[in-house]
Amino acid sequence: MSLNNSGVPDRIVFSFTGDGSLLRKLERARAVLWRKCPAGRLEDILAEVLDAFLDKRDPSCRLEKIRRLKRQSGRITASTETRRIPQWVKDEVWRRDNGQCVFKTPDGARCPERSGLEFDHRIPWALGGRSHDPGNIRLLCRVHNQIYARRMFGGSAEKARPP
Ligand SMILES: [Zn+2]
Known part of the structure; x- marks a missing residue:
């Protein structure tokens, strides 16, 4: 042989x-x-x-795919991008945020919620925020996602500090 x-x-x-x-x-x-x-x-x-x-x-294949897609994403312009958050961004954000809501109270305590999490655009898509940039996406629980949405688009005066 x-x-x-x-x-x-x-x-x-x-x-x-x-x-x-x-x-x-x-x-x-x-x-x-x-x-x-x-x-x-x-x-x-x-x-x-x-x-x-x-x-x-295979997790190692997925990582390689994430790297490949990230390299490709550099060539995607904001104008051709959709609102939909790609899976590689979700994977990276989930890992970065450790599968937990990133909302912090004014004294710095982090929300402990780990279920029912949503991927949120820090700068909303409607205002030019990107979906293909992990830096613009964060994990929030439903309650805190709604709080940020109200603060961004008006309504509530809840006190919260972005992470
Ligand atoms: Zn939360």
Whole structure:
């Protein structure tokens, strides 16, 4: 058996037995991937399926995807951006804010809420705030999101300090 530079064999024989439902899934995947893998080789189909799975479920792949999307986002101009907050921004904001509301009372105590959190634009989208900039997005519980919204768009005089 010959090994490549990473110490992994170049070619490996895979052999296993599966049922009819697995065969149907493989045939379906082959049909979906016909344009990308016109030869329909099982090796190519499985590689594509595993790439898609790992891209979605493997934490290290997700991090790489986040980095890639961040690099791309630098090329997205504010005018082509939508109000919708991209998943990579949500992931980064969630990690930065530690899955907790970032509202602080005047004496600096942070709101302990960790459920029902919402992604809030610090500078509202309607006023030119960006959705693709994690610095403009924060985690707030519903109550504090409404308090900030009232302060931004008028109404209440609650005393709160932005984090
Ligand atoms: Zn809160």
